[in-house]
Amino acid sequence: MKIKPDSYMFEMIRTELTDVVGEDYVDVKFADKFGHSIDYYWIPEMWHDRGRECPKPDFVVLRKSRAS
């Protein structure tokens, strides 16, 4: 999907998510998104090694319970 981070829709969705899980538990910083862009699969690791960009999430959401 890739919502532009400077679009109002990005902020609309981000605040809707923080409303459910709390401000601290929706990460949109580069470092957090980067950490969720490579797993133990060789291809993304190699891609990163070659200086290429791997797809990143728009939001990293950390839930504490299954329902609010």
Place this chain on the structure above:
Amino acid sequence: MKIANQYKIPVVPWGGGSGSQGGALPIYNGIVLDMKRMNKIIKIDKEALTVTAQTGIITKHLEWGCNKEGLSTMHLPASIACSTIGGFLAHRGTGVLSTKYGKIEDMVMSLEVVTPTGEIIRTLPVPRHASGPDLTMMFLGSEGTLGVITEVTLKIHPQPEARKFRAYIFKDFHTAMQAGQTLMRSRLGPCAMRLYDETETKTHVSKVFGIDLDKGAYLVFGFDGREKIVDLQMQYAREIMEKQFHGKDLGSKGGEWWWENKYKFFYPGYMFHVPQAFGTLDTVADFSHIENVYWAMKKVVNKEFPDARFIGHFSHWYDWGCMLYARFIFPGDKVPPNAEEAAALYNAVWDKAIRAAIREGGVINEHHGVGLKLGRYVKDLYGTAMPILEGIKAKLDPNGIMNPGKMGLPGCW
């Protein structure tokens, strides 16, 4: 999930990110749902011997929780310290004691799942029922494509009085394979068994143990439970290994080496790393087919990719067959510096080796899952049953938001 459905945003569950198949990668961006805050042990039931936990718990923490009560999940994978129990449920993963205690799917009593449309459902509380098809099994191995598994109840076990190992070197891999199969057919019930082909014995097992093993194939197995029974099982197993197959006995010490080092194989110094290109060609087949699968894969890798090395061991053994943990490894200087060319070479090995395995009756795969890496072979594997899998996905996830593009299921972005 309701928000994601409203705006049609992809949702990808993320446990420890230790999966090797690209299953947790957000290939279409969207939301990564990191499960690690859902990390509580909810209940240990000492009568039923079950544990109920949230699925974001690190597998080792779950094991520690059970150990405090003198109990164990007996789910001991090499990634125990960096993976969540949810990741194992999602990939039908396994641990080193699988031969006796089963893979994760054999351990599950029931699940709580948040469906793609945001409903919270529970599967039936016990696995042995005759109340229709088993929804628990449908969610196990679904890799986040059919929902988020939020809670699990697992069988647990008392710690055994004794766990003993023994190892042998056989003159070649074929003889060791026959010995291993005979032990399984004897129904003596080992808790673990592992057989390394000649190349992996020489290059890998020797290095991990820090000793020079003889030429041949290394086979190790163990039994656990009440000590007297373990000793008796071991005695019968030794007769098979020594009298029937003339294995060279490395004694209990030779077996303990493996148990002590069982995770070391997968960690730096012993594992492969970029710039090398490497992959685990995880395949499972019954005893009538497994050797042919091994030879077919080895032949295709050796012939088509002379720069690559092929090694293999057989990790998880069942009454009817076993798992082949085959690997190909390209040295770093034989991997193209260009990313697209490197990816093309890598995928070509998989295409050839996996299709050779399927032709010989192998199933890809036994415990690593499908993810992004193997999605394109799922249609070959399922054949005319594929529309059933696709239909389940379409019904449960009408907007296609859950981990799109994985497991050979549609990616809609």
